Amino acid sequence: xxxxxxxxxxxxxxxxxxxxxxxxxxxxxxxxxxxxxxxxxxxxxxxxxxxxxxxxxxxxxxxxxxxxxxxxxxxxxxxxxxxxxxxxxxxxxxxxxxxxxxxxxxxxxxxxxxxxxxxxxxxxxxxxxxxxxxxxxxxxxxxxxxxxxxxxxxxxxxxxxxxxxxxxxxxxxxxxxxxxxxxxxxxxxxxxxxxxxxxxxxxxxxxxxxxxxxxxxxxxxxxxxxxxxxxxxxxxxxxxxxxxxxxxxxxxxx
Amino acid sequence: xxxxxxxxxxxxxxxxxxxxxxxxxxxxxxxxxxxxxxxxxxxxxxxxxxxxxxxxxxxxxxxxxxxxxxxxxxxxxxxxxxxxxxxxxxxxxxxxxxxxxxxxxxxxxxxxxxxxxxxxxxxxxxxxxxxxxxxxxxxxxxxxxxxxxxxxxxxxxxxxxxxxxxxxxxxxxxxxxxxxxxxxxxxxxxxxxxxxxxxxxxxxxxxxxxxxxxxxxxxxxxxxxxxxxxxxxxxxxxxxxxxxxxxxxxxxxxxxxxxxxxxxxxxxxxxxxxxxxxxxxxxxxxxxxxxxxxxxx
Numbered sequence: 426x427x428x429x430x431x432x433x434x435x436x437x438x439x440x441x442x443x444x445x446x447x448x449x450x451x452x453x454x455x456x457x458x459x460x461x462x463x464x465x466x467x468x469x470x471x472x473x474x475x476x477x478x479x480x481x482x483x484x485x486x487x488x489x490x491x492x493x494x495x496x497x498x499x500x501x502x503x504x505x506x507x508x509x510x511x512x513x514x515x516x517x518x519x520x521x522x523x524x525x526x527x528x529x530x531x532x533x534x535x536x537x538x539x540x541x542x543x544x545x546x547x548x549x550x551x552x553x554x555x556x557x558x559x560x561x562x563x564x565x566x567x568x569x570x571x572x573x574x575x576x577x578x579x580x581x582x583x584x585x586x587x588x589x590x591x592x593x594x595x596x597x598x599x600x601x602x603x604x605x606x607x608x609x610x611x612x613x614x615x616x617x618x619x620x621x622x623x624x625x626x627x628x629x630x631x632x633x634x635x636x637x638x639x640x641x642x643x644x645x646x647x648x649x650x651x652x653x654x655x656x657x658x659x660x661x662x663x664x665x666x667x668x669x670x671x672x673x674x675x676x677x678x679x
Numbered sequence: 680x681x682x683x684x685x686x687x688x689x690x691x692x693x694x695x696x697x698x699x700x701x702x703x704x705x706x707x708x709x710x711x712x713x714x715x716x717x718x719x720x721x722x723x724x725x726x727x728x729x730x731x732x733x734x735x736x737x738x739x740x741x742x743x744x745x746x747x748x749x750x751x752x753x754x755x756x757x758x759x760x761x762x763x764x765x766x767x768x769x770x771x772x773x774x775x776x777x778x779x780x781x782x783x784x785x786x787x788x789x790x791x792x793x794x795x796x797x798x799x800x801x802x803x804x805x806x807x808x809x810x811x812x813x814x815x816x817x818x819x820x821x822x823x824x825x826x827x828x829x830x831x832x833x834x835x836x837x838x839x840x841x842x843x844x845x846x847x848x849x850x851x852x853x854x855x856x857x858x859x860x861x862x863x864x865x866x867x868x869x870x871x872x873x874x875x876x877x878x879x880x881x882x883x884x885x886x887x888x889x890x891x892x893x894x895x896x897x898x899x900x901x902x903x904x905x906x907x908x909x910x911x912x913x914x915x916x917x918x919x920x921x922x923x924x925x926x927x928x929x930x931x932x933x934x935x936x937x938x939x940x941x942x943x944x945x946x947x948x949x950x951x952x953x954x955x956x957x958x959x960x961x962x963x964x965x966x967x968x969x970x971x972x973x974x975x976x
Binding site: 454509510518519 | 795796797798800801802810813814815922923926927928929933939940941942943944
């Protein structure tokens with residue numbers, strides 16, 4: 426089991442304004458939510474009042490409300506409203522445990538460690554101009570297994586090479602941080618890239634958050650997203666089938 | 680889990696079902712405080728209850744009481760008395776048993792939720808409360824040492840549909856009475872009979888520390904609604920509570936101060952927790968702060 430101090434919690438595009446989602450990590454459960462004004466925040470998935478999961482709550486304006494008694498908390502975890510006592514200024518001692526949350530190049534990163542580690546640089550080093558989010562998938566496999574197979578997949582879902590067998594394509598596999606895998610395809614001057622951010626949920630489950638770049642015009646993107654999504658569904662089937670033959674088909678042929 | 684060693688819980692009279700749930704054709708096979716049990720209708724028409732071993736064979740016979748439409752048993756040698764509810768003798772009242780809802784949490788969490796006024800607008804929206812009328816007015820919560828019960832009095836809340844017989848919103852007056860860690864009764868303004876209280880009772884059957892079945896009844900003055908209608912209303916309310924109860928962390932009730940932060944509206948809950956602590960009850964209680972896992976069981 427890996428527990429790094431910064432985790433990727435999802436794609437920015439997957440968290441709408443005014444919504445809240447549960448995020449599992451090996452050590453703790455989080456609720457990640459987005460204020461109406463746009464800021465994403467991460468909080469322990471447990472209201473300090475009666476232990477109710479915040480991820481089942483709702484967002485009011487820029488505050489996260491608990492589903493049980495409607496207590497509202499701001500992005501820093503401070504309680505701002507106790508509906509049972511509308512005229513009471515909630516005591517400052519009532520606050521939820523929050524975690525630093527940053528959005529970098531379309532990924533939501535959360536600092537879950539007790540250390541003071543800086544945000545991993547590999548996320549800010551992604552070329553941000555033309556990243557396009559595809560989707561998040563959740564696989565029944567450890568993060569090591571997922572990383573391993575991504576790093577040696579023989580047929581990554583690029584747009585190039587789809588036209589025929591004669592295109593000369595060079596694949597480059599890069600693992601710049603323990604939870605980031607970049608696969609690029611170079612065809613002459615053109616470069617396409619697949620970016621996989623890996624999130625360990627527990628020993629046996631991994632979230633994969635995928636973006637692409639250089640894979641076509643805006644009009645072509647829906648088709649590209651579909652193509653990559655289909656490939657991810659296939660990857661999931663193969664990884665979860667535990668069939669060595671299926672897994673071997675993912676490998677780069679020698 | 681194995682049968683609990685919690686002396687207080689063992690010496691309580693605990694519900695295991697309704698009278699009509701145990702028939703000649705059909706025993707009730709269930710569990711109590713971690714002990715497998717079997718209830719049967721015997722040849723003379725009374726109900727017998729036995730502890731059973733893992734293969735289902737009957738062992739020790741348990742003391743049984745058939746009261747308030749339900750079957751109560753105890754696993755202990757020196758049980759505290761089952762509560763008295765003289766209202767059951769009153770003319771014009773009707774007993775409707777609701778059946779049970781199985782809830783994957785501590786039985787103590789279920790009782791505490793029953794005592795809670797502040798959740799009405801959020802969990803029972805447009806039944807027992809609605810925004811913006813969210814305020815919980817001051818009320819009185821106390822341990823009554825003479826009867827060894829927890830009471831909350833002078834409670835009131837504005838309710839859109841306080842009971843099946845209610846047609847308009849009303850300011851409902853409430854009193855809560857907790858007679859056991861697993862038994863509580865609510866006395867509530869009757870919507871159709873001025874000055875009278877309707878009873879809503881909750882008998883929680885503790886199966887394991889984090890698993891229970893919430894049995895309940897109503898004893899109202901109500902000639903309008905059928906049993907089925909009254910049952911549906913209560914079941915609706917209980918089923919609104921269940922998703923909340925199954926998503927509280929931890930599932931066991933924390934009694935350590937600071938683990939959960941109450942407000943003044945939680946006076947009944949705070950008094951109930953203080954009473955549990957005084958009784959040294961451990962069944963269904965979060966064991967220690969180090970155990971405060973941020974995970975559902």
